[in-house]
Amino acid sequence: MTYLDNAATSFPKPESVYQALDAFARHDLANPGRAGHKMALAAERALDDCRHLLNQLFHGKEPERFVFTLNCTDALNMAFKGVLIAGDQVITTDLEHNSVSRPLRAMELAGHITLTRVRADSGGTINPDDIRRAITKQTRLIAMTHASNVLGTVQPVAEVGRIAREHDLLFLVDAAQTAGVIPIDVQEMSIDLLAFPGHKSLLGPTGTGALYVGRRPRSLPGVRAAPAAIPPARHSRGSSPISSKAARPTCSASPGWRRAFATFKKRGWRTSTPMRSR
Numbered sequence: 001m002t003y004l005d006n007a008a009t010s011f012p013k014p015e016s017v018y019q020a021l022d023a024f025a026r027h028d029l030a031n032p033g034r035a036g037h038k039m040a041l042a043a044e045r046a047l048d049d050c051r052h053l054l055n056q057l058f059h060g061k062e063p064e065r066f067v068f069t070l071n072c073t074d075a076l077n078m079a080f081k082g083v084l085i086a087g088d089q090v091i092t093t094d095l096e097h098n099s100v101s102r103p104l105r106a107m108e109l110a111g112h113i114t115l116t117r118v119r120a121d122s123g124g125t126i127n128p129d130d131i132r133r134a135i136t137k138q139t140r141l142i143a144m145t146h147a148s149n150v151l152g153t154v155q156p157v158a159e160v161g162r163i164a165r166e167h168d169l170l171f172l173v174d175a176a177q178t179a180g181v182i183p184i185d186v187q188e189m190s191i192d193l194l195a196f197p198g199h200k201s202l203l204g205p206t207g208t209g210a211l212y213v214g215r216r217p218r219s220l221p222g223v224r225a226a227p228a229a230i231p232p233a234r235h236s237r238g239s240s241p242i243s244s245k246a247a248r249p250t251c252s253a254s255p256g257w258r259r260a261f262a263t264f265k266k267r268g269w270r271t272s273t274p275m276r277s278r
């Protein structure tokens, strides 16, 4: 069989991913963060390792700012429902996947927000100046894809991020088609919320994704505490040093995950994944 659906979910995964998953399922598959026994600590370490690796990969502010989700759709919904309040205007584009356009449209139909869709040019690219022109006093969020899943066109997110900062707006990027393909630096690109899947070009298993939440969403008036900005819970018993920064100032990923990460890096952040899906 020739598998051609990589932009929906990648297959096959590198051998090191299968090995890491197999070893994890055989030896460490306990409840993380709820007990002090060896397997629970190992499971917690795997989560913590993954947060550290993601923080390195996307140059995040802290590993604790990555919330694991079911997929990219889940991360996007979490972001919209976490930061938008009644009366907000959201600026988005006509290039968005259903996972962005449908929840936003539902919130618009419910009378919760107003929505402005900026149109791409004939080449399939958004002009940042069109976004700037769409900003009003009610705008809270600019939400856009990093690359269109239909056209493959990569969008000027760093420029749009700069505009968002200039106007003190939140900036959300849907990196479903770029995480693991194109380098993303959330600080340099002024990204406040980065939603991405683990199961596409990051080459992880299905049922994985994450939302990065920067420091700004929480500080804006009226915005609920975004889940990722809440510090990791303290354990009632068998308290593990894993989440303590003093104990683990740098990433110390387990050999399996480190191998998977190295394979990924060796590919020059690229896979054969075409920028297209469904």
Ligand SMILES: Cc1ncc(COP(=O)(O)O)c(C=O)c1O
Residues within 6 Å of the ligand: 007, 008, 071, 072, 073, 074, 097, 099, 100, 145, 147, 148, 149, 174, 176, 177, 196, 197, 198, 209, 277, 278
């Ligand atoms: C641009 C874009 N955003 C979001 C998604 C949703 O990703 P997931 O399948 O992880 O929910 C996809 C899926 O193909 C996509 O292409």
